[in-house]
Amino acid sequence: xxxxxxxHELTKVYTMxxxxxxxxxxxxxxxxxxxxxxxxxxxxxxxxxxxxxxxxLDRPTGGKYLLDGVDVSELDRDARAVIRNAKIGFVFQxxxxxxxxSAVENTELPLLYGELGWSREERxxxxxxxxxxxxxxxxxxxxxxxxSGGQQQRVAIARALVTNxxxxxxxxxxxxxxxxxxxxxxxxxxxxxxxxxxxxxxxxEPDIAQYSKRIVHVKDGRxxxxxxxxxxxxxxxxxxxxxAVKR
Amino acid sequence: xxxxxxxLGNITVVGLKAIARNKxxxxxxxxxxxxxxxxxxxxxxxxxxxSQSIQNTINSLGSNFLMIFPGASTQxxxxxxxxxxxxxxxxxxxxxxxxxxxxxxxxxxxxxGQVVAGELNWGTQIFGVGPDWPFIRAWNNSDGxxxxxxxxxxxxxxxxxxxxxxxxxxxxxxxxxQIVRIKNVPFKVIxxxxxxxxxxxxxxxxxxxVAPYTTVMKRLQxxxxxxxxxxxxxxxxxxxxxxxxxxxxxxxxHRIAPGADLDFQMRSQEEIAAASQQQMTILRTLLLSIAAVxxxxxxxxxxxxxxxxxxxxxxxIGIRMAxxxxxxxxxxxxxxxxxxxxxxxxxxxxALGVGASTLAGKLLNWPIVISTxxxxxxxxxxxxxxxxxxxxxxxKAARLxxxxxxxxx
Numbered sequence: 001x002x003x004x005x006x007x008h009e010l011t012k013v014y015t016m017x018x019x020x021x022x023x024x025x026x027x028x029x030x031x032x033x034x035x036x037x038x039x040x041x042x043x044x045x046x047x048x049x050x051x052x053x054x055x056x057l058d059r060p061t062g063g064k065y066l067l068d069g070v071d072v073s074e075l076d077r078d079a080r081a082v083i084r085n086a087k088i089g090f091v092f093q094x095x096x097x098x099x100x101x102s103a104v105e106n107t108e109l110p111l112l113y114g115e116l117g118w119s120r121e122e123r124x125x126x127x128x129x130x131x132x133x134x135x136x137x138x139x140x141x142x143x144x145x146x147x148s149g150g151q152q153q154r155v156a157i158a159r160a161l162v163t164n165x166x167x168x169x170x171x172x173x174x175x176x177x178x179x180x181x182x183x184x185x186x187x188x189x190x191x192x193x194x195x196x197x198x199x200x201x202x203x204x205e206p207d208i209a210q211y212s213k214r215i216v217h218v219k220d221g222r223x224x225x226x227x228x229x230x231x232x233x234x235x236x237x238x239x240x241x242x243x244a245v246k247r
Numbered sequence: 248x249x250x251x252x253x254x255l256g257n258i259t260v261v262g263l264k265a266i267a268r269n270k271x272x273x274x275x276x277x278x279x280x281x282x283x284x285x286x287x288x289x290x291x292x293x294x295x296x297x298s299q300s301i302q303n304t305i306n307s308l309g310s311n312f313l314m315i316f317p318g319a320s321t322q323x324x325x326x327x328x329x330x331x332x333x334x335x336x337x338x339x340x341x342x343x344x345x346x347x348x349x350x351x352x353x354x355x356x357x358x359x360g361q362v363v364a365g366e367l368n369w370g371t372q373i374f375g376v377g378p379d380w381p382f383i384r385a386w387n388n389s390d391g392x393x394x395x396x397x398x399x400x401x402x403x404x405x406x407x408x409x410x411x412x413x414x415x416x417x418x419x420x421x422x423x424x425q426i427v428r429i430k431n432v433p434f435k436v437i438x439x440x441x442x443x444x445x446x447x448x449x450x451x452x453x454x455x456x457v458a459p460y461t462t463v464m465k466r467l468q469x470x471x472x473x474x475x476x477x478x479x480x481x482x483x484x485x486x487x488x489x490x491x492x493x494x495x496x497x498x499x500x501h502r503i504a505p506g507a508d509l510d511f512q513m514r515s516q517e518e519i520a521a522a523s524q525q526q527m528t529i530l531r532t533l534l535l536s537i538a539a540v541x542x543x544x545x546x547x548x549x550x551x552x553x554x555x556x557x558x559x560x561x562x563x564i565g566i567r568m569a570x571x572x573x574x575x576x577x578x579x580x581x582x583x584x585x586x587x588x589x590x591x592x593x594x595x596x597x598a599l600g601v602g603a604s605t606l607a608g609k610l611l612n613w614p615i616v617i618s619t620x621x622x623x624x625x626x627x628x629x630x631x632x633x634x635x636x637x638x639x640x641x642x643k644a645a646r647l648x649x650x651x652x653x654x655x656x
Contacts, residue, residue: 057569057650078573085571096566096653100268112261113571159570 003066004167004198005031005054010063012049012221023049024060025221031167031200036193036232038201038209041218048171050218051202055088055169056080068166085113089160093172095152097144103155104140107131110163130158134188150181157188167198174208186211187235207233258576262583269556276552277592279545280632284596284625285603286538291621292604294531296614298524304452305520307443309385310483311350312516315476315493332472333510336460338500339377339476345496348489350481351379354460354473362456363428364416371412372455373429375463376477383479391423391438394459402461406434410442411453432466434458486515542625545592546632553585553640564644565652578645585637586630593629597622 012024023046031037041047052058053065056072057080065073068087075083084090089110097106107127111118118126131140134154144152153173160168170189174182190211193199201212209215210233217225266273317332336354343352356375361368378395381387390413394405406427413422422436443452464470480489490513497503501510514522557564564577601617608615 052650055569057653078575081568081571081573084569090569092653096562096569098563098566101264109567110570112258113567113573113576163571 002033002069003030004033004035004068005029005200006064006066008064010050010053010065011061012046012053012058013061022221024053027063027218027221027223029216029223031198033166033198034193034196036189036199036201036211036213038203038212038215039218040203040206040209040215042204045218046221047202047204047218049221051169051171054200055090055171056084081113082115085110086115086163087166089157089163089165089168091153091156091160091168091170091173093175095144095149095156095176097152097155097159099145100143102141102143103131103136103147103158104128106144106155107158107162109159114163126162127158130162131155133161134158148181149177150184153177153181153185154188157185157192161192161197167200168192169200169202171202172204173201174203174205182208183235190232190234258579259583262580262587265560265580265584266587272552273588276549277588277595279548280542280589280592280629281545281596281599283538283542283545284593284629285599286541287535287625287628288597288600288617288621289604289607290531290534290538292600292615292617293607293613294527294534295616295618296608298527298531299616300614301523301527302520305516305523307385308516308519309383309479310516311479311481311486312383313349313478313480313486313489313493314514314519315478315497315511316474316514317472317511332474333501334473334476335471336473338497339473341496341500342476342478342493343379346489346492348480348485348492349478351382351477351479353377353380353383353477355380355475355477356460356463356468356470357474358463358468360430360467362412362416364422364425367416367418369412369415371409373406373463373467374455374457375460375467376457377460379479380457380477383477386443387441388438389441391436393438399459399461402459402465404432404434404458404462404466405437406456406458407438407440408436409440409453409455409457411451412456413439429456429458430467434462486517490515542628542632545629546589546636549585549588549633550636550640553581553637554643556584557581557640557644560644561647561652561655564647565649565655568647568649569653574645577647578641581641581644582634582637585641586633589629589633589637590626593626596629597626600625 007027007029010024010027011022014021014023025046027050039047039050049058053060056067056075059075059080060073063073064071067083070083072080072083090096098109104124104127107130108123111123111126128140131137134157136151136154136158139147139151144155147155157168168189173189174185177185186208189199189201193213199212201209203209210229212229213232214226214228216223315334317334339352339354342349353376358373359370360373361370362373377399378393381393388407389410391407393407394403397403398405406429408416408422408427416422416427417425422439425436426433427436428434440453440457460473478489478493480486493513494509497511498509503509567577600622604615604617607613
């Protein structure tokens with residue numbers, strides 16, 4: 001099975017004045033295609049640093065990071081932007097949609113910056129497909145202010161999916177949502193995973209992590225614990241992923 | 248290639264949407280450029296109009312025209328006019344008889360006065376001139392005739408009215424043969440001058456009355472010196488010969504030693520034109536520099552707003568970068584926004600400038616010449632300002648770190 005993430009001896013050191021902070025202190029991690037991994041850890045554990053490096057937003061100080069078979073640990077800003085665009089779909093805690101911009105336009109956004117020249121019609125079609133996939137049919141023209149939190153997060157997921165990335169990287173995706181909406185969002189992630197999408201979820205909530213197939217605990221910049229969940233949690237009855245997710 | 252063109256297109260769309268989202272602010276940002284560009288166009292239009300009308304007036308003097316007026320040109324380096332004229336009617340006669348390069352000569356005296364005809368009256372300038380005057384000024388009568396040598400010799404009380412004066416005193420027409428009173432002295436109207444229209448710095452050339460200089464000096468002024476002497480060389484090529492002959496003659500008549508300062512000055516039409524052009528250039532440079540300052544301030548306004556906009560949209564920049572925008576994309580987006588603002592501002596400014604110039608021309612009755620180059624230059628400068636002042640904020644945006652930008656509240 002193909003490896004989406006392959007990390008060896010990853011370190012990240014911040015220098016603050018004269019003090020050196022080792023945020024990551026030798027991390028090894030392999031994530032196979034089709035896996036659903038939750039990265040857990042208390043604040044200050046190095047979880048966010050790991051997420052920034054996994055998301056190619058930041059560069060490690062030492063070690064190797066292969067994303068979808070490509071060594072991305074030495075890439076410069078622009079090259080990382082290209083990798084982020086092509087291989088990673090981001091979902092953030094605070095949705096991070098552009099204000100006063102319709103759902104479909106928000107979803108199209110990554111295609112504007114892609115290396116593949118998408119035509120206007122192709123962009124629109126891909127964005128609409130993506131929105132329908134997360135169950136937002138009929139809301140395509142709404143702006144973020146006209147959508148509920150859960151709907152906004154769905155737009156963000158649609159945006160993450162539109163480039164068909166190697167993995168979806170979700171940073172506390174339910175942090176701003178109530179429990180019922182959280183369950184809906186997790187159901188969507190599970191549906192996508194059933195479809196074969198690799199998902200990495202960063203969270204500090206144990207019951208959210210239970211929706212994944214595998215939980216990685218990070219503490220003091222190291223991986224403490226790596227467990228596979230035999231019987232992952234399913235959403236309560238009545239909450240089902242949008243039909244379109246299961247294709 | 249297709250891809251990069253496509254992406255450039257995408258980024259311009261992104262920039263346009265950002266402007267459309269903030270209509271009011273975009274407009275206020277543009278305002279500086281709008282006013283600056285408008286200013287440049289109005290200033291140039293007014294300046295050109297003025298200089299063209301001055302040029303027309305001077306051209307209408309004819310290229311043979313010479314003007315002699317009293318006063319030393321320099322005295323110990325300083326330009327001084329002593330106040331009392333040294334030019335006499337005899338000087339004028341001598342020029343006519345002794346200077347072969349001179350074709351026509353007319354003494355000129357000038358006074359102001361009220362002209363009364365029946366119940367109507369009109370304040371105007373009264374010029375006392377000789378019979379050569381119509382030939383020198385190339386100015387014909389539209390009605391009646393001009394006075395001749397005999398009228399000058401016997402100081403006859405006759406006059407010729409300018410078109411504006413004739414209109415105001417005799418609205419029904421038929422002024423020739425009527426009697427008008429100038430400073431209570433009755434004059435018989437023997438003719439009306441053709442309308443010249445062209446006006447120098449807003450004064451109406453048709454607002455004058457012309458009479459024999461002897462009559463004006465004796466009846467209206469009581470002075471024996473002339474205000475000016477007009478002359479015309481026999482040909483345009485003979486102007487410098489004529490100037491030399493007149494200067495030699497007057498030096499002799501006024502007993503001025505060689506090397507001493509003259510007590511009169513002489514200007515040819517060409518010199519008058521050059522002097523007034525120089526004044527216009529100074530005026531125009533001054534006005535243009537004010538307009539340039541306002542354009543510059545407009546540019547700073549754009550930079551200011553773009554900087555605010557970059558800070559305000561830090562989060563947006565972070566999102567765009569996270570999903571794959573390169574620094575270059577963000578730079579181009581903000582640069583494009585700034586350039587669009589200044590170009591649209593330039594277009595509005597050009598419209599405003601053309602409109603305001605036309606309106607000013609109508610309302611103030613000022614000659615207006617709108618030049619296409621001033622529109623082009625103002626427009627180009629506006630675009631350049633967009634690039635120049637937009638670059639710094641855009642680069643600032645492009646250099647943001649996506650992690651910090653995403654965390655920005």
